[in-house]
Amino acid sequence: MAFLELQDIQTHFPVRKGMVIRKVTDVVKAVDGVSLSINQGEILGLVGESGCGKSTLSRTIMQLIPATSGAVVLEDQNLSTLPQSEVRKRRLDFQMIFQDPYASLNPRMTIYSTLAEAINQRHPQLKGQGLNDKIVALMERCGLDQRFMKKYPHEFSGGQRQRIAIARALAPEPKLVIADEPVSALDVSIQSQILNLLLELRKDLGLTMIFISHDLSVVRYIADNIAVMYKGKIVEYGEAEQVFNHAEHAYTQKLLAAIPHIEQSA
Incomplete structure (x- = not known):
C-alpha cells in the first residue's frame, strides 16, 4: 500500500467578473486530475515551469488549499474528508519547506523560540533542559551551531536560513x-550542501519527500522518481534516470533541452 496516494486531484479556481453582481465567467484549472502514489522513504521529484500547478498541488496535499475533487490519502487516511481540527492535528505528520526561508520565518522570534514552538506542537510538556537539548540536537543535525540559537533570522545567510527552515520542518517529527x-x-555551492543534507535526513530519519x-x-540528483507537470496535469512519470535519459513527452524533452551545457573547446 502506498504511503501517500493522490487520487484524481483537481484544484480549480473560479474567475469572477462584474462590479455589483460578480458572476463566474471562467475556471482556472491549476491542478487538473493528478494521480500519484508515493512509497514510504521515497523522494519524488515534481518538475515543471512556473505556473504549471506544482505549488498549488503541494498546498492541496498540505490541506492549505481545499481540493475541488479527488482525495489525498496519507497512510490509508483520506485527509480531504477530515474536519479542520483533525487536519491540524494530523499536519504534525506532514510539514513543508518553502522557497524563501526568510519570508517563512518569523523575524521577531529567535531560532530557539522558532524551534521550541514547533517541538512543543508534538511534545507540549517538554520544557527546560529537555527542550534545550532537543533544540541543540536538531540544530546540529541540520548543520547549525548551537551558539546561534538566540539570534534572529536577519542575522543569517540565505543558506543558513534554509537550514533553520529545514530544522523547523523536522521539529514536529x-x-x-x-x-x-x-x-x-x-x-x-550552497544548493549542493542543502541537497546533501536532505538526502542524509531521508536516510537517517526514514523521511518521505x-x-x-x-x-x-x-x-535528477536527489529524486528516486520524477513526475513532470504541465498545465495542471502529470504528463510524464518514471524513475529519475529513465525520465532523464529516455523522456517520451515533448514537454519533458523541452525541459531537458533547456538545461545549460558547457561545451569543451578543442
Missing part, C-alpha cells in the same frame, strides 16, 4: 516533508 523549490534562491523544482538536473 513529521513522516512526510514537502520541499517547494528549497534551493532555487541559493548559490550553486516531495521535492518540487523547475530544474531537472537538481531533481
Whole structure:
C-alpha cells in the first residue's frame, strides 16, 4: 500500500467578473486530475515551469488549499474528508519547506523560540533542559551551531536560513516533508550542501519527500522518481534516470533541452 496516494486531484479556481453582481465567467484549472502514489522513504521529484500547478498541488496535499475533487490519502487516511481540527492535528505528520526561508520565518522570534514552538506542537510538556537539548540536537543535525540559537533570522545567510527552515520542518517529527523549490534562491555551492543534507535526513530519519523544482538536473540528483507537470496535469512519470535519459513527452524533452551545457573547446 502506498504511503501517500493522490487520487484524481483537481484544484480549480473560479474567475469572477462584474462590479455589483460578480458572476463566474471562467475556471482556472491549476491542478487538473493528478494521480500519484508515493512509497514510504521515497523522494519524488515534481518538475515543471512556473505556473504549471506544482505549488498549488503541494498546498492541496498540505490541506492549505481545499481540493475541488479527488482525495489525498496519507497512510490509508483520506485527509480531504477530515474536519479542520483533525487536519491540524494530523499536519504534525506532514510539514513543508518553502522557497524563501526568510519570508517563512518569523523575524521577531529567535531560532530557539522558532524551534521550541514547533517541538512543543508534538511534545507540549517538554520544557527546560529537555527542550534545550532537543533544540541543540536538531540544530546540529541540520548543520547549525548551537551558539546561534538566540539570534534572529536577519542575522543569517540565505543558506543558513534554509537550514533553520529545514530544522523547523523536522521539529514536529513529521513522516512526510514537502520541499517547494528549497534551493532555487541559493548559490550553486550552497544548493549542493542543502541537497546533501536532505538526502542524509531521508536516510537517517526514514523521511518521505516531495521535492518540487523547475530544474531537472537538481531533481535528477536527489529524486528516486520524477513526475513532470504541465498545465495542471502529470504528463510524464518514471524513475529519475529513465525520465532523464529516455523522456517520451515533448514537454519533458523541452525541459531537458533547456538545461545549460558547457561545451569543451578543442
